[in-house]
Amino acid sequence: MTLTIGTAPFGSAPAGRFNFDPNPPEHVLHVEPSPRRVRVRLGHETVADSTDARLLQPPGQTGLYLFPREDVQMGLLHPSARSASAPALGDATFWTVRAGDRTAEDAAYSYEQPPESASMVKDLVAFVWDAMDAWFEEDEEVFVHPRDPYNRIDVLHTSRHLVARWGDTVVADSNRPRMLLETGLGIRWYLPREDVRTDLLAPSYTTTRCPYKGVAQYWTLRDGDREERDVVWSYPEPMHDAVAVRGLLCLFDERLDVQVDDGRR
Numbered sequence: 227m228t229l230t231i232g233t234a235p236f237g238s239a240p241a242g243r244f245n246f247d248p249n250p251p252e253h254v255l256h257v258e259p260s261p262r263r264v265r266v267r268l269g270h271e272t273v274a275d276s277t278d279a280r281l282l283q284p285p286g287q288t289g290l291y292l293f294p295r296e297d298v299q300m301g302l303l304h305p306s307a308r309s310a311s312a313p314a315l316g317d318a319t320f321w322t323v324r325a326g327d328r329t330a331e332d333a334a335y336s337y338e339q340p341p342e343s344a345s346m347v348k349d350l351v352a353f354v355w356d357a358m359d360a361w362f363e364e365d366e367e368v369f370v371h372p373r374d375p376y377n378r379i380d381v382l383h384t385s386r387h388l389v390a391r392w393g394d395t396v397v398a399d400s401n402r403p404r405m406l407l408e409t410g411l412g413i414r415w416y417l418p419r420e421d422v423r424t425d426l427l428a429p430s431y432t433t434t435r436c437p438y439k440g441v442a443q444y445w446t447l448r449d450g451d452r453e454e455r456d457v458v459w460s461y462p463e464p465m466h467d468a469v470a471v472r473g474l475l476c477l478f479d480e481r482l483d484v485q486v487d488d489g490r491r
Contacts, residue, residue, distance in 0.1 A: 230254075230283065232410035253314035256283040257292070257346045260375075264291050266353055267360040268333075271325035273353070274298045280350060281372060284314070288371035292350035298334075303351075308332045315347060316340045323357070333357035369435040379438055380407045381416075381470035388415055391483040392447055392454065398422045403486075404471055408438070415486065416474035422458070424475075432456045439468040445475075457481050 233241040257280050264279040265272055276297035283289040303321035310318045321334040333354045337347050355361065361368045382405045390398040400421035406414045427445040432455075434442045440461050447454040457478045464472050477484060 230256075233412070234410035237410055254284070255314050255344055255347075257281070258283075258375075260291070260372075262363040264293070264372075265362040266291075266293075266358050267362075268302075268323055268325040268330055268358055269328035271299070271302065271328075273302055273323060273325060273334075273358070274351070280346070281375070282347060282352070283374075289374060290352050290355070291372055292347055292352050295349060295351055298351045303334050306332050310335075312337075314341070315344050323353070328359070330354070330357040368437055369441075370437045373437050374409075377409045377438060378407075379409075379467040381405070381468065382407070387487045388417065389485050390477050391485075392426075392449070393452070395426070395449060396423070397426055397447065397482065398475075398477060404474060406468070406471055406476075412479075414476050415479070415484070416471040416476045419473070419475055422475050422477075427458055430456050434459075438465060439471075440465040454481060 230236045233239055235242065235244070260279045260281045262279070263277045264274070265276075266274040274293045274297055276293050278294055278297065280292040281289050282292050302323055302325050304324060306320040306322050308320040310320070312318065315337045316339055317337070318335040319338050320332045323330040323333045334351055335354075336349060336351050337344065338349055340348050355371060361372075363373060384403060384405050385401055386403060388398065388400050388403045389396060398417055398421055400417045402418060402421070404416045406416055408414075426447050426449055428448045430444040430446050432444040434444075436442065440463060442459040442461050444456040445458040447457050458475055459478075460473060460475050461468055461471060462473060
């Protein structure tokens with residue numbers, strides 16, 4: 227869950243501190259029932275369809291869904307020779323998934339004899355996310371990984387003054403940025419296009435997907451012989467969590483000199 231990553235309370239670099247030492251064991255697992263109907267497709271077949279899926283969250287990693295076998299088309303799963311072991315979960319049994327003319331090798335697995343501390347995952351079936359063709363939570367397609375129920379995105383209007391420089395060149399100057407805050411991650415500043423030197427931007431073929439914000443398109447900064455690839459991005463059709471940054475431009479802070487004042491007058 228998001229509470230275990232980045233600057234979140236149980237992350238690797240927490241922004242705050244408790245008044246006690248949580249002192250978790252070396253291998254922590256968190257499993258909870260999901261209230262969402264979860265479906266998995268390969269080709270034209272629905273391989274799993276459940277209103278009783280569990281969300282397994284190892285610390286510092288994205289979560290994965292586990293399905294009761296009665297909600298999986300086990301006839302589409304064929305035993306695989308692959309074996310693997312996880313420190314907190316034990317040995318995994320793998321299957322290859324075949325649906326119509328589509329085959330996903332070693333794409334399903336289960337922990338059939340987990341240690342007592344992980345007994346809640348026994349016999350549940352997981353799927354390798356990228357090996358499947360589509361995932362749905364209710365009737366919305368989900369990309370990259372399950373949506374974390376503890377993730378939150380806030381977008382705030384602000385009058386802080388933001389200036390972004392690329393060497394000696396000012397590439398953005400804005401008194402109306404929007405601050406995007408996402409659980410466990412650093413601040414991202416989104417700017418109106420009018421406040422960015424778009425004449426320095428060249429479209430990139432790069433795209434990325436976020437399960438909360440949608441599909442991002444990228445631009446490369448170019449000025450004469452200088453080039454900084456994929457340093458600006460935007461969500462032209464964001465998902466509902468990020469509607470407030472639709473079409474705005476975000477600059478990769480870590481690769482530019484971005485200064486933001488405190489906004490006080």
